[in-house]
Amino acid sequence: MNEAILEAPGSVPPETAVNPVEQAINALKERFPEAVSDDPRDGYSGLLVAADKLPEVALALRDDLGFDYLSSVTGVDLIEDGKLEAVYHTYSIDQGGGSVVLHVQVDRENPVIPTLVPVWPGADFQEREAWDLYGIHFEGHPDLRRILTWDGFHGHPMRKDWKEPFYEEDTKPFGSRWPAGGVLRAEELNPYGQNVQYPPGWVPTGEEYDVETEMYAITGADLAYSIDASQQMKTDKITVNLGPQHPSTHGVFRMVVQLDGETVVDLKPVMGYLHRNHEKIGERNTFLGNIPYTDRLDYLSPISNNHGYVLAVEKLLGSVVPERAEWIRILTVELTRMANHLWAIGFLLNDLGALQTPMLYFYIERELILDFFETLTGARMMNNYMRFGGVAYDLPDDVRGQPTMSFLDELVNERLPKAIEQGNNLMTFNEIVRARSIGVGRLTRQEAIAYSMAGPMLRASGVNYDVRKAEPYSYYASLDFDIPVYYDGDVYDRYRVRMDELQQSLRILRQVLPYLKETEGSPVIDGKPSYAIRIPQPGEAYGRVENPKGELGFYITAKRRSASPERYHVRAPSFINLTSLGKMCQGHKVADIVVILGSIDIVLGEVDR
Amino acid sequence: MTSSNAGAVAPDLVVPEELSNNVMITNIAKLLDPAYNWARRNSIWPMVFGLACCAIEMICTASSRYDLARFGMEVFRATPRQSDLMIISGTVTKKMVPTIVRLYNQMPEPRYVLSMGACASGGGPFKEGYNVVDGIDKFLPVDVYVPGCPPTPQALINGLIALQEKIDQQSIATAPWYRKDDPTAGVVPIPVLGPDLVDLRKIDTIKREAAKALAEQEKQEAQERETAVSPEAA
Numbered sequence: 001m002n003e004a005i006l007e008a009p010g011s012v013p014p015e016t017a018v019n020p021v022e023q024a025i026n027a028l029k030e031r032f033p034e035a036v037s038d039d040p041r042d043g044y045s046g047l048l049v050a051a052d053k054l055p056e057v058a059l060a061l062r063d064d065l066g067f068d069y070l071s072s073v074t075g076v077d078l079i080e081d082g083k084l085e086a087v088y089h090t091y092s093i094d095q096g097g098g099s100v101v102l103h104v105q106v107d108r109e110n111p112v113i114p115t116l117v118p119v120w121p122g123a124d125f126q127e128r129e130a131w132d133l134y135g136i137h138f139e140g141h142p143d144l145r146r147i148l149t150w151d152g153f154h155g156h157p158m159r160k161d162w163k164e165p166f167y168e169e170d171t172k173p174f175g176s177r178w179p180a181g182g183v184l185r186a187e188e189l190n191p192y193g194q195n196v197q198y199p200p201g202w203v204p205t206g207e208e209y210d211v212e213t214e215m216y217a218i219t220g221a222d223l224a225y226s227i228d229a230s231q232q233m234k235t236d237k238i239t240v241n242l243g244p245q246h247p248s249t250h251g252v253f254r255m256v257v258q259l260d261g262e263t264v265v266d267l268k269p270v271m272g273y274l275h276r277n278h279e280k281i282g283e284r285n286t287f288l289g290n291i292p293y294t295d296r297l298d299y300l301s302p303i304s305n306n307h308g309y310v311l312a313v314e315k316l317l318g319s320v321v322p323e324r325a326e327w328i329r330i331l332t333v334e335l336t337r338m339a340n341h342l343w344a345i346g347f348l349l350n351d352l353g354a355l356q357t358p359m360l361y362f363y364i365e366r367e368l369i370l371d372f373f374e375t376l377t378g379a380r381m382m383n384n385y386m387r388f389g390g391v392a393y394d395l396p397d398d399v400r401g402q403p404t405m406s407f408l409d410e411l412v413n414e415r416l417p418k419a420i421e422q423g424n425n426l427m428t429f430n431e432i433v434r435a436r437s438i439g440v441g442r443l444t445r446q447e448a449i450a451y452s453m454a455g456p457m458l459r460a461s462g463v464n465y466d467v468r469k470a471e472p473y474s475y476y477a478s479l480d481f482d483i484p485v486y487y488d489g490d491v492y493d494r495y496r497v498r499m500d501e502l503q504q505s506l507r508i509l510r511q512v513l514p515y516l517k518e519t520e521g522s523p524v525i526d527g528k529p530s531y532a533i534r535i536p537q538p539g540e541a542y543g544r545v546e547n548p549k550g551e552l553g554f555y556i557t558a559k560r561r562s563a564s565p566e567r568y569h570v571r572a573p574s575f576i577n578l579t580s581l582g583k584m585c586q587g588h589k590v591a592d593i594v595v596i597l598g599s600i601d602i603v604l605g606e607v608d609r
Numbered sequence: 610m611t612s613s614n615a616g617a618v619a620p621d622l623v624v625p626e627e628l629s630n631n632v633m634i635t636n637i638a639k640l641l642d643p644a645y646n647w648a649r650r651n652s653i654w655p656m657v658f659g660l661a662c663c664a665i666e667m668i669c670t671a672s673s674r675y676d677l678a679r680f681g682m683e684v685f686r687a688t689p690r691q692s693d694l695m696i697i698s699g700t701v702t703k704k705m706v707p708t709i710v711r712l713y714n715q716m717p718e719p720r721y722v723l724s725m726g727a728c729a730s731g732g733g734p735f736k737e738g739y740n741v742v743d744g745i746d747k748f749l750p751v752d753v754y755v756p757g758c759p760p761t762p763q764a765l766i767n768g769l770i771a772l773q774e775k776i777d778q779q780s781i782a783t784a785p786w787y788r789k790d791d792p793t794a795g796v797v798p799i800p801v802l803g804p805d806l807v808d809l810r811k812i813d814t815i816k817r818e819a820a821k822a823l824a825e826q827e828k829q830e831a832q833e834r835e836t837a838v839s840p841e842a843a
């Protein structure tokens with residue numbers, strides 16, 4: 001613990017004359033006058049880039065201008081212009097600050113964009129997703145297959161003109177649910193009695209879509225002989241499937257592994273088993289209606305998901321958040337981070353074979369945090385709590401019969417520190433923990449950045465990057481805390497980053513509590529809470545927060561006076577962190593896969609959305 | 610049976626004096642069912658089977674604070690072969706359904722299904738999603754539904770007690786898992802992933818409806834051709 005190398009990169013970057021984003025944008029326009037231009041749309045701040053020049057522009061941005069971190073890639077359907085668009089958000093790790101956004105527009109009928117995987121390997125899964133959901137063809141992509149739906153799925157579901165098999169209306173509540181007070185289930189009108197449709201004339205045999213066989217071929221395995229196969233003993237490489245129903249995959253996640261004996265030669269993640277159409281539903285919901293859905297993304301840290309989303313919408317609305325609400329936000333978000341890390345560490349040790357004991361000890365403390373959340377928001381887990389311009393309610397008078405402030409005092413100053421210390425004493429220098437995790441699942445600094453890793457994954461590889469410091473939001477700039485950074489990039493360091501972050505969260509909470517006492521009684525929301533929120537100006541917004549799992553971003557575009565987002569995209573840290581899983585597992589043993597996966601700390605609700 | 614109620618025994622049955630205080634004569638179902646049910650209801654082995662957010666609450670139910678052990682249910686098994694209760698905790702997606710059904714089929718009978726949460730019971734908040742199955746009961750016979758999003762651990766425990774009560778009322782003589790004619794007994798055909806999810810039990814309907822749609826499409830195309838041709842002809 002004490003060996004931690006804590007770096008405090010100063011609180012707020014001073015206002016310099018030229019901001020790096022502007023500088024980069026100007027430099028790009030100068031260097032590629034033909035290919036790069038300002039985005040002329042109202043409320044858009046990025047650059048329009050010609051598709052064929054994209055790799056060159058990206059390289060210049062990465063190598064010459066220092067924007068070396070590709071955070072998010074997504075598609076947008078501009079159906080009125082007959083175009084599809086890809087949107088890239090890039091950041092500079094060293095300079096911090098905002099993003100350079102690239103927009104690439106192509107013809108809707110023939111959407112081809114060169115891939116950016118050679119420039120940023122972190123684009124891999126994200127481009128696959130844009131292909132799956134929008135049908136944007138990324139030329140040169142090494143493995144352009146469906147990722148959230150399955151092979152053989154009909155169409156590209158995020159396109160605006162794609163009709164769901166059972167389709168009612170654009171926005172909720174659906175008329176069919178309340179005609180004259182009676183309930184009609186519209187799917188019962190469907191001849192199949194279910195939420196499905198099939199192509200005309202289709203005769204299913206059940207065999208034409210042999211998804212499975214293809215899955216097993218994806219490791220590129222010509223099942224050749226093992227490297228140490230000799231004349232005397234010939235051994236084959238074999239392909240093994242783990243999941244989607246497996247106790248160690250933290251949910252419905254699947255890995256197809258090619259093995260040489262016990263050694264992993266190659267590994268491909270297969271996901272989408274919990275693809276709940278978050279984004280499609282999000283584009284039909286009202287702005288307010290999306291808040292409870294964000295809870296269900298990373299369901300171990302619901303309130304911080306709320307935070308990312310409300311920040312994005314607040315940018316579009318121009319809301320001002322009252323002081324007390326900001327303090328409460330930080331309180332709840334940091335408690336969420338602690339609840340998440342307690343869970344993540346407990347589970348990681350479970351994966352290591354410390355079956356359940358550390359987990360059970362940590363859950364007792366997590367339950368205390370949930371007690372607070374339950375009194376605050378009415379729910380243990382799905383704390384639909386933040387609102388645009390504030391939070392839904394003020395703090396309760398008491399929690400489980402104890403005055404709220406004294407409950408929080410006890411939690412922050414006694415219970416949690418003791419639990420963390422106990423855990424630390426038991427596990428950090430434990431022989432087995434160290435033997436199983438040091439040197440396992442290594443990622444170097446360069447790899448971590450290239451693969452767009454985020455959160456503890458990034459910081460365990462020696463990258464001092466935390467959105468709370470790099471682009472401060474809320475009141476984080478005025479709080480005193482450090483960013484734990486470790487340099488080996490292995491499972492052990494990820495564990496220690498999380499352990500240290502628990503301490504830092506406590507430090508933040510101790511600073512926040514006095515402010516909560518001070519601001520008692522002042523308003524917690526800006527203006528009157530309103531259901532019917534409409535966006536005054538058209539435009540795009542990207543709201544990002546440092547979630548316990550890494551940078552969580554919401555990319556939202558809206559038209560003027562619209563009541564629901566035109567495009568609603570989630571930059572999910574768990575999903576993108578998985579990009580490096582194959583790389584990290586190569587050369588390790590099968591048993592290590594479980595631990596490496598545990599060290600990423602994924603939540604499938606967020607991976608599959 | 611004590612001698613005082615020996616009169617209940619058929620008159621021609623002679624009960625020896627030394628046995629009359631400790632032999633119970635009854636019919637087999639009355640003797641077996643309570644014993645059999647008592648054993649089963651107090652040793653349910655649920656399967657480790659988490660699908661989404663609800664699974665987190667399921668894990669909490671089994672851990673420190675709530676403790677399923679006092680119901681004889683703490684032995685979560687990692688394989689269907691050793692489980693007799695499948696707790697469907699979370700959103701059932703089309704991509705996942707084939708796996709769920711396959712695992713259900715692998716469970717030995719008697720087996721039970723508990724649908725935990727709004728999603729598993731009816732699609733929940735994601736009902737309108739194109740990849741979401743609105744209720745696992747479209748595929749599997751569900752014994753107990755636990756409402757909530759997610760249900761609290763207390764709610765899940767309540768559901769498990771409800772399941773115990775259900776088991777108490779079952780009889781070997783009429784239990785579905787020994788009857789051929791019961792639709793909930795036996796193997797459920799595993800759905801396949803086509804352009805959309807295909808429930809193999811509905812294959813006839815699908816063929817019929819798809820043929821109808823094809824006929825309509827052809828008719829429409831023919832009409833379009835006619836209208837396209839006629840102005841030229843004129």
Ligand code: SF4
Pocket residue numbers: 296661662663664698699700725726727728729733734757758759760
């Ligand atoms: S019912 Fe609610 S908590 Fe449970 S899986 Fe569905 S969305 Fe998650």
